[in-house]
Structures are given as C-alpha cells and as structure tokens.
Amino acid sequence: MIYQNRHECKFVVTETVAAKVLRSVRPHVELDPYAASQPHHSYEVASLYLDDPFDSLYRETIEGSSERYKLRVRSYGSDAMHERRTVFLEVKRRYNSIVRKLRCPVPYELLEGLLNGANITRDEVLSALPDRYRPGLHEFLRLTAMRAAGPRCTVRYRREAYVGRDDLDTRVTLDRQLSTLPTESARVRHHDPCYIAVPTGGVILELKFTDRTPPWMAATIRKLELQRRSFSKYCSSIDAQRTADNGQAGEASA
Numbered sequence: 624m625i626y627q628n629r630h631e632c633k634f635v636v637t638e639t640v641a642a643k644v645l646r647s648v649r650p651h652v653e654l655d656p657y658a659a660s661q662p663h664h665s666y667e668v669a670s671l672y673l674d675d676p677f678d679s680l681y682r683e684t685i686e687g688s689s690e691r692y693k694l695r696v697r698s699y700g701s702d703a704m705h706e707r708r709t710v711f712l713e714v715k716r717r718y719n720s721i722v723r724k725l726r727c728p729v730p731y732e733l734l735e736g737l738l739n740g741a742n743i744t745r746d747e748v749l750s751a752l753p754d755r756y757r758p759g760l761h762e763f764l765r766l767t768a769m770r771a772a773g774p775r776c777t778v779r780y781r782r783e784a785y786v787g788r789d790d791l792d793t794r795v796t797l798d799r800q801l802s803t804l805p806t807e808s809a810r811v812r813h814h815d816p817c818y819i820a821v822p823t824g825g826v827i828l829e830l831k832f833t834d835r836t837p838p839w840m841a842a843t844i845r846k847l848e849l850q851r852r853s854f855s856k857y858c859s860s861i862d863a864q865r866t867a868d869n870g871q872a873g874e875a876s877a
Contacts, residue, residue, distance in 0.1 A: 629722040632830040641826045647843040655784035665783040671696040671811045673772040692716040698811040712763040727759035735809040777804040798827040803860035821863040
C-alpha cells in the first residue's frame with residue numbers, strides 16, 4: 624500500500640501576517656492551477672468527516688495520539704454540479720509529524736451506496752477505477768467498517784492555494800471562512816442554511832512539503848517568527864457544534 628508522505632506545518636495568523644507570508648514566498652510559488660481559474664483565486668472545499676458512535680477519531684486527535692487517522696470525503700466545486708461531481712475518499716494518517724494520505728476518486732452519485740455498504744456500488748466503482756487508486760478505496764472501506772464509522776459532519780471553507788515553481792509537492796495554502804454542518808447523511812453539501820461558523824482566530828496557514836523543509840520556507844518562518852500550532856478543522860467543528868447545541872439548550876430552559 625503506497626501512502627504519500629508529507630510534512631505539514633500549520634499556523635493561525637492574521638490577514639496582515641498572511642499577506643507578509645505571501646510576499647515572502649511569492650518568488651518560489653505560483654497559484655495552484657485550479658485556484659488560478661477561480662474568482663478571487665480561491666475555491667470552496669467541503670469535506671464530509673466520518674467517525675464512530677463514540678467520536679473516537681475526534682478524541683484521538685484531541686488527546687494528541689501519536690498515531691491517528693481521519694476518514695473523510697472531500698468535494699471541490701458546488702452543489703450545482705451534482706451528478707457530474709467527483710468526490711474523493713481520503714484516509715489521512717498522522718505519525719507524529721509525518722502525514723500520510725491515501726485518496727480515491729469516486730462518482731458522487733455512487734457515494735451513498737458505497738458508504739452504506741452496497742456491494743453493487745463497490746463493484747461499479749472498482750470496474751472503472753485505475754489500479755493506482757484501488758488501495759485507497761480498500762483502505763477507506765476497511766477502516767470505515769472496522770470503526771463502524773458513519774457521517775458526522777461536513778466541514779466547509781475557502782482555500783487560496785499555491786504550489787512550488789520547481790516542486791509541485793510543495794504547497795502553501797490559506798483557509799478562511801470555516802463553517803460546519805452536522806449531518807448523518809452520506810451527502811457532501813456545499814450549501815445549506817444550517818451551516819454554522821467555526822471560530823478560528825485568523826487565517827489557517829499551512830506549509831506542506833516532502834522530505835526536508837525548502838530553504839525559502841524555513842527562511843519565511845524565521846523572518847516572520849511564525850509559531851506552529853495544532854488546529855484540527857474537524858475537532859474545531861465538533862466543538863462549535865457542541866457550543867451551539869448547549870446555547871440552544873440554555874435558551875430552551877430559560
């Protein structure tokens with residue numbers, strides 16, 4: 624099974640600092656091709672996260688387990704694309720500071736049957752799936768079944784993304800407008816009136832690379848005195864949902 628080994632340095636910064644970061648790295652990066660084609664050079668990401676009935680994957684992240692993973696279905700674009708949309712099943716593992724990710728593209732219209740364990744859907748996906756993606760499908764379904772995991776919430780945000788001019792595996796991303804939708808549905812909705820805002824404290828900045836930190840990236844971190852911090856979009860979304868639920872419960876009992 625082949626995982627993609629990655630390092631991810633995460634920061635939460637102000638818009639002023641985000642602008643300084645972009646000025647510093649701009650000679651070494653260019654807009655991600657998809658971002659370059661979008662208005663304002665950013666695009667919307669919506670990820671459906673799965674967890675077991677005890678929120679074990681959430682707790683393992685909160686407790687800082689050195690070996691943990693997340694199960695999610697990622698979608699780019701909008702609900703208007705519906706049946707033509709491709710979504711990506713992802714297993715994102717973390718071993719201390721190393722991130723390893725497997726992903727597999729599947730047609731959106733087959734997602735519900737796949738998550739509900741329909742064999743005919745799995746066979747339909749496999750019949751059209753290139754060999755390189757099959758390990759991702761098998762691992763996602765294996766871990767989902769082992770955990771008895773199901774949809775827990777959708778996490779949505781807008782991403783501004785850059786790739787290295789000389790190394791496409793090097794990425795700089797800035798995520799804004801984080802929000803979450805509690806759900807038990809096997810659908811990835813980009814638009815729904817029940818989305819609630821998730822507090823972040825600023826722009827979520829991630830510097831991503833393989834092997835060693837690029838010198839220009841390390842120089843930016845030193846020059847701007849960036850302080851790494853842990854920030855899980857999934858866990859922050861669950862916390863925001865619980866805060867909202869407690870607020871509603873308080874209003875109802877008042």
